[in-house]
Amino acid sequence: MQFRNHKVVGDILALAQRYCDEGADELVFYDITASPDDRTVDRSWVDRVASVINIPFCVAGGIRSLADAEDVLNKGADKISINSPALANPDLIGELATRFGSQCIVIGIDSRAESGDYCVYQYTGDPDRTRAAERLTSDWIAEVQRRGAGEIVLNCMNQDGVRQGYDTAQIASMRAICSVPLIASGGAGALQHFAEVFSETNVDGALAASVFHSAQIHIADLKRYLADRGISIRP
């Protein structure tokens, strides 16, 4: 879920409630209002989300310190997801895991195929700042696990936003080196894309945004479709 200003908070609550009712297993909120320079981030929306929904939710974006993380978790978020700040300061991962436990520390990784390898990108929230992080995705996945990540969301940028299916080749190769829960992201456009990623990669979850926001896919329909194909999923 992306949102740009406080005026839409009412819509976020309604949308969160709708996804809960439709059977979503977890919600991730990408808080792109939290700019790098903003010292007084208003996170009261986290409180309000926690008060209305009864499934786990994760907050991504704008978390750069133990204090940021504590604020978000105390307001009722179950997990925090860190991406660029972890690349800028990898020690942050261990500090967060020690203080709050690995189970609530999610590392988001934006990865793209490049000349035969998969490479990490950072600052992908801002097209003007997006750049290669000069790390191989496989190296970074190994490192964040060593440092205490409890879950990894792998966003395959080649596929992101194009709705042509998850990058199952990349996800399968990363699954082989990932012993914490791994969530596939990027590329979902049709029901069969979800079936493919679960049957071909043994991933723990699949994340999607635009197909749900546009109501192109209803979560209840998707779950019935997956269950009919023998994929173990909460009804």
Add this chain to the structure above:
Amino acid sequence: MTHVAIIDSGGANIASVRYAFDRLGATSELTTDAETIRSAPRVLLPGVGAARDAMRRLRAAGLTDVIRELQQPVLGICLGMQLMCEASEEEDTDCLGIFTAAAKQLSGSPDRPVPNMGWCATSARSPHPLLRHIDDGSYFYYVHGYAIPVTAQTVATAEHSQSFSAILARDNFVAAQFHPERSSDVGAKLLQNFVRSSA
């Protein structure tokens, strides 16, 4: 209106469990006060954090015997369940000993990542008021790296690399490895059963 005393064992993220009681119309307060805990109609021992640190805080607050001697319905959640056992392998910690069992580290594999995070089908072994009107095999939300083997006090199980106790019960004490406050409508139903149970 039922009032729930939530024992403060130091973990972050008490907000979601308090909101869950709010939605059921129950009031709750976070406390370490022995008299408040003894006199509350319901007591919750929540749990996010580490076993050793939580036990240290309960001892420092003089609450270990208070909790063991409670007569009203008491519910432990996640780490709270492990604290109600005899011990946990997590930093080799002595716990409250309400249940005759000890928490052991989950063994992971590429098919079964640790921590176990997600929705697991949960099967009843014996009837319990906490599970009233909840379908057998319902999915609950789990987040844990340690688990309690199946014992005589196990009333529901779930599967990871092997079966473990999803719910333990003894007299007025009951405990869940999953997070009912984050387990959608079945979790809300379970909390409602706890709040409304007659003890």
